[in-house]
Amino acid sequence: MIDRLATIGRGTFDILASLGRSSEFLVRSLIAVPRPATGLPLLVKQIYAVGVLSLAIIVVSGLFIGMVLGLQGYNILTDYGSEQAIGQMVALTLVRELGPVVTALLFAGRAGSALTAEIGLMKATEQLSSMEMMGVDPLRRVIAPRFWAGFITMPLLAMIFSVVGIWGGMLVGVDWLGVFEGSYWANMQSSVDFGEDVLNGVIKSIVFGFVCTWIAVYQGYDSVPTSEGISSATTKTVVYSSLAVLGLDFILTAVMFGDI
Amino acid sequence: MTSESTFIDIQNLVFLRGERRIFDGLSLQIPRGKVTAIMGPSGTGKTTLLKLIGGQLRPESGRITVDGICVHKLRRSALYDLRKRMGMLFQSGALFSDISTYENVAFPLRVHTKLPEDMIRDIVLMKLEAVGLRGARDLMPSELSGGMTRRVALARSIALDPELIMYDEPFTGQDPIAKGVLVEMISKLNRSMGLTSVLVSHDVPESLSICDYACIVSNGQVIGAGTPEELQDNPSERVQQFLQGKPDGPVPFHYPAEPIAEDLAGGAQR
Numbered sequence: 001m002i003d004r005l006a007t008i009g010r011g012t013f014d015i016l017a018s019l020g021r022s023s024e025f026l027v028r029s030l031i032a033v034p035r036p037a038t039g040l041p042l043l044v045k046q047i048y049a050v051g052v053l054s055l056a057i058i059v060v061s062g063l064f065i066g067m068v069l070g071l072q073g074y075n076i077l078t079d080y081g082s083e084q085a086i087g088q089m090v091a092l093t094l095v096r097e098l099g100p101v102v103t104a105l106l107f108a109g110r111a112g113s114a115l116t117a118e119i120g121l122m123k124a125t126e127q128l129s130s131m132e133m134m135g136v137d138p139l140r141r142v143i144a145p146r147f148w149a150g151f152i153t154m155p156l157l158a159m160i161f162s163v164v165g166i167w168g169g170m171l172v173g174v175d176w177l178g179v180f181e182g183s184y185w186a187n188m189q190s191s192v193d194f195g196e197d198v199l200n201g202v203i204k205s206i207v208f209g210f211v212c213t214w215i216a217v218y219q220g221y222d223s224v225p226t227s228e229g230i231s232s233a234t235t236k237t238v239v240y241s242s243l244a245v246l247g248l249d250f251i252l253t254a255v256m257f258g259d260i
Numbered sequence: 261m262t263s264e265s266t267f268i269d270i271q272n273l274v275f276l277r278g279e280r281r282i283f284d285g286l287s288l289q290i291p292r293g294k295v296t297a298i299m300g301p302s303g304t305g306k307t308t309l310l311k312l313i314g315g316q317l318r319p320e321s322g323r324i325t326v327d328g329i330c331v332h333k334l335r336r337s338a339l340y341d342l343r344k345r346m347g348m349l350f351q352s353g354a355l356f357s358d359i360s361t362y363e364n365v366a367f368p369l370r371v372h373t374k375l376p377e378d379m380i381r382d383i384v385l386m387k388l389e390a391v392g393l394r395g396a397r398d399l400m401p402s403e404l405s406g407g408m409t410r411r412v413a414l415a416r417s418i419a420l421d422p423e424l425i426m427y428d429e430p431f432t433g434q435d436p437i438a439k440g441v442l443v444e445m446i447s448k449l450n451r452s453m454g455l456t457s458v459l460v461s462h463d464v465p466e467s468l469s470i471c472d473y474a475c476i477v478s479n480g481q482v483i484g485a486g487t488p489e490e491l492q493d494n495p496s497e498r499v500q501q502f503l504q505g506k507p508d509g510p511v512p513f514h515y516p517a518e519p520i521a522e523d524l525a526g527g528a529q530r
Contacts, residue, residue, distance in 0.1 A: 038370075121357075122357075125352055125357070126350045126351070126352050126354035127355075127357070129311075129350065129354065130348065130350050130354035130413075132343070133314050133346065133347075133348040134343065134344075134368045134372075134417075135340040135341065135343040135368075135371075136368075136371050137336075137340070
């Protein structure tokens with residue numbers, strides 16, 4: 001009994017310690033902004049690695065999700081004779097929910113795991129240590145650019161995802177199933193509100209970008225510098241990011257659209 | 261030893277890792293302008309000692325001063341300033357894997373100085389020439405052999421002309437030629453640049469051949485110290501076991517266990 005209590009206590013203590021460390025880490029890397037002359041090229045390089053290299057998976061997934069939405073929506077809406085509303089349905093689903101959420105999940109799998117593995121390897125090969133010994137703060141040089149890159153690219157990726165998805169929905173709904181193109185776009189225009197829908201979706205993706213990148217860089221920085229340590233840190237990044245995104249999505253949706 | 265000639269002074273150092281006492285009242289002086297070897301069995305925390313000197317770890321108690329400055333009492337920015345005067349050669353080399361050899365050596369110069377590009381080029385090429393790798397400037401770290409990696413890392417750690425250079429196991433895993441090159445280079449650099457060198461190693465012959473002063477650390481304390489000749493004549497059994505590499509002695513061959521007869525008679529229990 002005492003043993004079990006002790007285990008629970010130790011577990012809780014470990015979780016709290018890790019939360020504390022990650023918060024301290026977050027604050028320190030947010031403060032540690034490099035000088036523009038050195039920082040900007042580093043940031044651009046990371047935006048390329050985190051954002052541009054994720055474009056393929058985002059575009060392809062967005063296209064397929066939009067096409068599936070078009071098909072499923074058409075099937076349900078024809079039962080009520082309102083298949084003209086398909087544009088509105090595809091757009092709202094993507095802009096409000098699937099755009100930010102699926103992008104964040106893909107981002108965690110593609111970019112987050114890469115960030116964790118890269119930083120973990122830099123730690124294992126003593127690159128971070130040697131940087132410290134040269135009098136260079138690795139938080140400023142390595143972590144901060146990666147952090148900001150994730151933060152900046154996630155909303156952009158989510159928007160691209162939604163746009164491609166809407167186009168995919170049109171390919172299926174209009175070009176294949178024969179919904180009138182005018183009503184596809186007109187219904188969408190009249191029902192999608194910029195502040196209510198688009199902006200809230202962007203806010204969601206900003207929050208997800210922040211959380212996913214934080215988890216990814218922290219797990220890399222805090223990983224045990226061995227091959228087992230790095231693989232477990234990479235797994236943790238994907239699992240924690242996915243759970244955080246889905247949990248936060250519920251909270252954000254409740255606040256934004258729940259009328260409470 | 262007078263205080264002017266002491267560059268690093270370690271007094272009553274205690275350092276814990278979890279429950280384990282890595283250092284337990286260790287005291288050590290490292291003279292200025294000399295090559296000092298710190299030797300000891302694997303796992304005695306020799307690398308940890310270098311990290312303590314560099315301020316990457318903080319001691320539980322005791323004092324470490326480098327050139328009269330107490331390392332673990334410094335603020336972060338002052339510590340980073342002090343580190344510009346130190347170079348460290350990591351066991352793995354720790355070159356940045358995403359930039360070329362040239363850029364690796366140029367890295368500390370670009371970060372810490374505002375020198376124009378052609379001057380940086382001159383310095384980088386001179387440092388690479390000193391380690392014999394001027395021709396390898398365009399290679400990526402993944403294209404270098406183990407010995408070359410360490411030489412490039414050495415060029416990088418002397419880029420800012422430090423006063424102190426710390427070598428973490430420079431000979432481990434090197435072929436005889438690479439070892440010979442490193443031995444030659446460490447003593448040459450020390451003489452030509454007026455450096456203070458600290459060498460952590462368990463390669464006895466190589467270390468003793470270049471050091472002016474050596475000490476052996478075991479179980480958290482210094483068990484023997486002096487010039488290489490003094491160490492060879494040290495009467496302590498533990499020192500002699502280490503220097504001569506005897507398999508059994510004060511450091512036992514057997515991991516602590518109950519007597520074998522009782523263990524075998526114990527039957528089914530593992």
